[in-house]
Amino acid sequence: MRFLYIYLLSLIPIILAGIFLKGKYYKKISMKFSSTAYFNNLNGLRVKLLFIPHLFIVIGLCLAIFALARPQSSSKYETFFAEGIDIMLVMDTSTSMNAIDQTVNVSRIDSEKQRAKEFVLKRINDRIGIVVFSSIAFTQCPLTLDKDALVNFIDTINTSITKADGTAIGTAIATAVNRLSKIEGKSKILVLLTDGNNNTGEIDPMVASQLAKDNKIKIYTVGIGSSNDFYEVQDMFFGTKKVKAPDDLNEGLLMEIAKKTDGEYFQAKTSRDLADAFSSIDQLEKTKTEYTKSVNYNEQYLKFLIPAFWFLIIGFILKHTFFKRLP
Secondary structure: OEEOOHHHHHHHHHHHHHHHHHHHHOOOOOOOOOOOHHHHHHHOHHHHOOHHHHHHHHHHHHHHHHHHOOEEEEEEEEEEEEEOOEEEEEEEOOHHHHOEEOOOOEEHHHHHHHHHHHHHHHOOOOEEEEEEEOOOEEEEEEEEOOHHHHHHHHHOOOOOOOOOOOOOHHHHHHHHHHHHHOOOOOOEEEEEEEOOOOOOOOOOHHHHHHHHHHOOOEEEEEEEOOOOOEEEEEEOOOEEEEEEOOOOOOHHHHHHHHHHOOOOEEEEOOHHHHHHHHHHHHHHOOOEEEEEEEEEEEEOOHHHHHHHHHHHHHHHHHHHOOOOOOO
């Protein structure tokens, strides 16, 4: 709480000092009486309580001064403006994504989905969309702020979603760029996740990358998987067998795509590496947030003025009624 006219509070010690000095130095009138019998009743309860009206008046005056000093309570408000980023996740769903990461015994596509969901839930103010691809590409989810919807869409992704196999990186980039180019926004990025090499599709990856650059879209590329990953296959004689997964990842191409658009390439040999890659992208692409603070002051004088009124009224009533005349 603060007082707008705090200097008025100095009147309180002045009033108290005046009352003290009056009681100490005020000249009392004296008279001589032949007998004190008339004054024997002056030692009664009413005489002892004679100070009460004056006390009420003093308290009332002090509270009135508090009210005049304009007491105010403060309420702080903090508002912010968030300028989000438009992000397209371009997720590889080719059959090679069924290869299993031996460090966690989880398939590449399941790791991709889990890490993508974690990333989505962190980006509160950003619009995010999803493109899935193998030999063809299509938009699984358009740009949206609805994170629950995004998570649900990610959960439905699998290696048969496109009903075709292959890795059309150029087509995937072009599909995502087409989505982002139609949206007005200052910051646009594309996160490409794949474990392979461009081996199909009508659009060259570098041509698609140039298209992204022309539309001021930055591409972050993530190469998933390692030579230690394996497939689980069923053998009619030996049951489930582990077969080494081929290492088709073209890191050179992914580096070139990222470099062309001022992005960055991340190698994710394991699920943990993939989490680190998403974390790095999260740190590199921060949402712009502007904060403003304001203070609102609320008047509190009535909390003092109303009690002051009643203390003064009661004090004056007692002084001029019950304590008016001594017996």
